[in-house]
Amino acid sequence: MPEPRLGYENLGLGVGLRHPHFNYILENWPAVDWFEIISENYIDSQGRPRHVLDQIAERYPIVMHGVSLSIGSTDPLDFEYLNKLKTLSAAINARWISDHVCWTGVAGKNTHDLLPIPYNEETLKYVAQRVVQVQDFLERPLVLEDPSSYVTFAASTMTEWEFLTALTQETGCGLLLDVNNVYVSAVNHDFDPARYIEGLPWESIVQFHLAGHTNMGDYCIDTHDGHVIDPVWKLFCLAHQRTGGVSTLLEWDANIPDFNTLHAEVLKAKKLIEGQPIAPTADEKSNGSQVPHPAHRIEHEVS
């Protein structure tokens, strides 16, 4: 068993906590290893979302995954937001806090998208000092995810995996390796996804993400609205082999199925880890949503 990375243990196989499953979870307490929440859905909640989370956090490990840190933005860091992250993480004993290597907006605006940054020395220096600031404030290592992306910049002088490697070396942050994002970006930017995984600092990888996507023909969109496809499972196996195994989580954010279907999907990872075959996934979806995640919001309930 590998040593916990950055002190963050392997939590096993988890799923993203989504509101259509609230009642099922509270009534059945399913045998899932852990849950990941979208931080922004809970840091201000004084209603049912927080009430449900508090009950779930008493029984399961929780990881906080954010979409608005905007670590790559040239706007100032939002310390009020960071303070809310810190407060919630203490209240629910969050095992770690993660977000994405991206920017979400600039000049005070938030596009609520995970926008890519150019990968070069200047950006690396800039993002690294922000990561250090955030880690100092949160008093814990930050865990950052590789984003799926649809453009690359003329200003880039290094690959994404080179950038992430350098970022972990500069800051000591952890990596959340989304193997589906690697696949999506590989299709969109014409690189070999296996080479990407081989090029990462495996010892810094704290967590994996798995998800489905939509194949648009000459590009892919990271829609989180279906099963994980076989090429992504192959990348997962490679990443598992290289890291020795880390906490693994399935995200499913649109066309959300019943909880058992969701849980069964992530349990395929267990079979693969044990060397067993899994049933092949049907062909890649080509007619799903065309909106990349995140579109996370908990809808109200009214009598």
Next chain:
Amino acid sequence: MASSKSHRADLPVLQKWMQAVITHVGGVANGIDSSAARQHIDVEVANVESVVTRSEKRTSVERLEVYANAYHARLVECLKSIFPIFAQTVGDELFYEFAVSYLQQYPSTSYTLNRLGDHFPDFLEKTSPNYGTDTLAFEEFLVGLAVVERSIDEVFDGPGFERQAAVSPQTLEGMSPEVFWESRLKTVPCLRLHSFPFPINDFITQAKQSPDAEIPEFQPSWLALSRREYVVRRIPLTRFEYHVLARLEGGLRVGDAVENAMVEVGEPEDLPGVVAAAFRKFAAEQLFLSIQPGNERTNTW
């Protein structure tokens, strides 16, 4: 003419340019040509590869379009989830137009999507052709609908009183009329009061049952929103009840609240019966968190 050489723009410049391009309402090509983008990077569509590289199969513009399409689609969907009955009532096409216009005027400035609709009712009111007039037409009905749905969203995830006991009807019934008259009642933190020139709440009830609910005629209505066991409740009020509750919420004593409400709506027949029924209803709906009993004084019933 803009140069076709690689643009090594600083990160702040590149981000402001990209944001201007992908949030432009006219699409990516128009966005690149817009002054909002060109003030940051003065590049023509034909030369945009000098900023955003192409892939083997897709041009730079096509690649940027993924973000541009997603920007509006994502936020319009989010607004639809905050204002579901409004969206159902106006239909997808008109809702998209409203939402995109709104987002141009009020782009998100928050880390959370929960604040995205905060200005939508105001936006609708101020862009109504009847704004500033006494006309009450379909547009004003829509404003009322948006106000309620925004309020429901706020009550759903805002402060509540689930871990505290509310004042029961029995507690109120156990008080002498004199003490009760001089008392102050603290309303629950999730109480929201609304008055409308249209029967908005009745329409919402009908629209939840059928997407073809008929748009109602002018008819004033009054509504309280509250929350119990984490579910938002809609409580229709009479005009008198609305004014009493509004004044209690403002901190007036029961007697003063009732007398003020009477100034507003006139004295109802059987005032003691009407007041007793109103407070029974308020307490049954758990609208009071606590009561500060007053000193005995002869009431004016």
